[in-house]
Amino acid sequence: MTAEDTVRSPCVSICALDERDVCIGCQRTGDEILRWTSMTNCERKAVLVKVVEREQEVSL
Template identity: 70%
Template sequence: MKVADKVRSPCVSVCALDENDICVGCQRTGDEIFRWTTMTNEERRDVLVKVAEREKKVAI
């Protein structure tokens, strides 16, 4: 698989975990951030769905 085919990280270079272990910049958990480089594209897409759900909660 070419690098261009990999699902890209949602990192926005604002790296700080809140009291719930969620990054205030990209909305991933500490574990999701740690494991990102070893995840399959399917696993990454699953994380991005969770990120979108977390972002909705923050926006409220």
């Protein structure tokens, strides 16, 4: 796998966890952030689906 094939982190350099342990910048949990570098692309894509869901919850 090349660097171009790797699913990129959604980090936007606004790193602060809220009361639910979710980053207010990228919408990943603390655990997802810690494990990101060791995740497979499939796992990363699953996290990104959750990120979209969390973003929609916040915008309601």
